[in-house]
Amino acid sequence: MDKLAILIPAYNEALTISKVVNDVKNVIREIPDSVIYVYDNNSKDNTSELAEKAGAVVRHEYAQGKGAVIRRMFREIDAEAYIMIDADDTYPVEAIPEMYKKIIDKHVDMVVGDRLSSTYFEENKRPFHNVGNSLVRTLINFLFKTNIRDILTGYRAFSYQFVKTFPVLSRGFEIETEMSIHATEKRMLVENQVISYRDRPEGSESKLNTYGDGFKVLKTVLNLYRGYHPFAFYSVFSFVSALIAVVSFVWRVLLPYSETYTVANFPTLIVSMIFLLISVITFFSGSILNSIQNNEKRNFELDLVRADERLKGLLNGKQ
Template sequence: MDKLAVLIPAFNESQTIKKVIRNVQSATEKIDGTKIYVYDNNSSDDTATIAKEAGAVVRHEYTQGKGAVIRRMFREIDSRVYIMIDADDTYPVEAIPEMYERVIKHNADMVVGDRLSSTYFEENTRPFHNIGNTIVRGTINLLFHTQIKDILTGYRAFSYRFVKTFPVLSRGFEIETEMSIHATEKKMSVENQVIEYRDRPSGSESKLNTYSDGYRVLKTLAKLFRIYHPLAFFGGMSIALFTVSVFAFWLRVFVPFWHTGKVDNFPTLIVAAFVAMAGVTSLFSGLILDAIQSQERRNFEFELQRVHENENINSKL
């Protein structure tokens, strides 16, 4: 079991990967038992060769997507502390020792490298990325009642407990959103650490597509809200359906009936009844799924205990 595993997912980062590895080696020289892992995700350049020559442990993930890479990393590597950093040389490796200490001494399960509270908006030259980060952060903090300062950052530290209980469902860049919500919903300890951000060097291109990846992030956000808060999700849908049933359909039948005593719009009355039934179904679906989610939370606590025991066993080997 490693003491510290530095995880670097990489896809066509030959321009910066050597510098990142050298900088990480320098920043972690006082942390014994550190290993640097580079997971190459089908790069068409010399990323893997350069990383190996620089002294990293190089492995390959052939399913395309950052989520697939992180799934492989978390499954294969056992370490007391994990630090994930991008291979594009945009994050300061000098923050690694402090992030490591927060996991070890504060028992933090996730330390978030917070770019948005420092230089991100000045350094990042892609305005729609700035807007997207702000929208996603505000929406998640509102819906999930959390105080994570940077939802989409790729610079994070994790505990063994987090890594071995995190179900990786996403395949792309929405994985950071999934991590943030998982930590919040499972009541894990999360700390924010302000870091300096610098934009990619000239010639290095971002793999993040503002529109398609932004859509996937928002889609993931909606899906996770439905999973973790089914009563709020389906209850809100139920209220919307009842509102439509009453104001769009039922009143058109009731008002003439009040004056004439006759039902003139039977088709409208039937539609109103079906929409109201859909609202009732949605409400009860939310109640049932909320009970299931409560049981899932209890089961997770038992799973956390099992993982903790495995951590103690592995640390003695």
């Protein structure tokens, strides 16, 4: 079992991977039993060869996508603390010791490298990425009542308990959103750490698709909100359906009936009853799913206890 595992997902990062690995090696010299893992995700250049030459343990994930890489990392590696950093040399490795201490000494479950509070908006040359980061941060903090200052950052530290209880569902770059919401909803201890950010060096290309990945992130946010807060999510549809039913019934059926004592608008009456039925169904669907979600929260607490026991067993075996 490692004391600290540095996790570096990499896809076609030959230009920067050697520098990132060497920089990380320099800052973790004082941390015993530290290992740098580079997971190559079907790179078409010599990323894996350069990483291995620089001193990293190189492994491969053949299912394409950052989410698939992180799933493999979390399943295969046991460590007291984990730090994930991108291979594009945009993050300062000097923050690693402090992030590590927060995991070990303060028992923080996830430390978020906060770019948006420092140099991100000055360094990043893609304006729609700036808008997207701000939009996603505002939306998530509003919906989930949290204060994570950089939702989409790839620079994070994790506890053993977080890694071994986090269900990786996403395949692509929306994985960071999933991590942030999972930690919030499971009441895990999260801290922000302000870090500097520098844009990619010339010749290095981002793998992000501004619009495609942006829509995937927003879709992930809505799906996770529906999953974690089903009653609130379905109550919106229940309320809207009930409002349509009441307004259409009163305006097109009840008021004319009070004057003529005949039901002249049968189609409207039928439609209003359908919307009323939809309102009732969505209300009780949300209630049932909310009960299931509460039960899942209780099961998750038991998963945390089991993760603690596994960690203690690994540490005792190591000693």
